[in-house]
Amino acid sequence: MDYNGHMTEHRYLQVFGESSDALYERLGVDFRRAVEGAYFTLETHIRHCAEAKVGTELSSETEILGYDQKRLHIYHTLRDGSGKLLATGEHLAIHVANSSATLADEDKLERIRNIFDRQRISLPVPDSTGSVLKAQLQNHR
Numbered sequence: 001m002d003y004n005g006h007m008t009e010h011r012y013l014q015v016f017g018e019s020s021d022a023l024y025e026r027l028g029v030d031f032r033r034a035v036e037g038a039y040f041t042l043e044t045h046i047r048h049c050a051e052a053k054v055g056t057e058l059s060s061e062t063e064i065l066g067y068d069q070k071r072l073h074i075y076h077t078l079r080d081g082s083g084k085l086l087a088t089g090e091h092l093a094i095h096v097a098n099s100s101a102t103l104a105d106e107d108k109l110e111r112i113r114n115i116f117d118r119q120r121i122s123l124p125v126p127d128s129t130g131s132v133l134k135a136q137l138q139n140h141r
Helices: 009-026 031-036 106-122
Strands: 038-048 058-067 071-080 085-097
Touching: 009 031, 009 038, 009 058, 009 071, 009 085, 031 038, 058 106
Parallel strands: none
Antiparallel strands: 038 085, 058 071, 071 085
């Protein structure tokens, strides 16, 4: 918490980082063997919409906005217990193995494709996505 009793700026990034890691695990990333293939953030855009104070219940949801064989474009929303939007986090990540950008394996890509296809049908692209990130990938909604 900061000097006003609010969640500090870097904690929003921490929450979104943990949300990204939860998605990456679901995609098949084994963090004990991350050197063999994992996603790393290239760019982040955080939008602060409302205050989170001490004791605020937090939840986040994650959408895959786009992807290709190397890159993954994700969007998180952070809400309080009543559903009020506190912040959004938009991230562009790249697949890396042995310290080099590399293609994700087919298993990860299939898991991404399944999530992306389900979300594309039911979720619109959020209005607040950044134009720089939005233009990065070919597989966008």
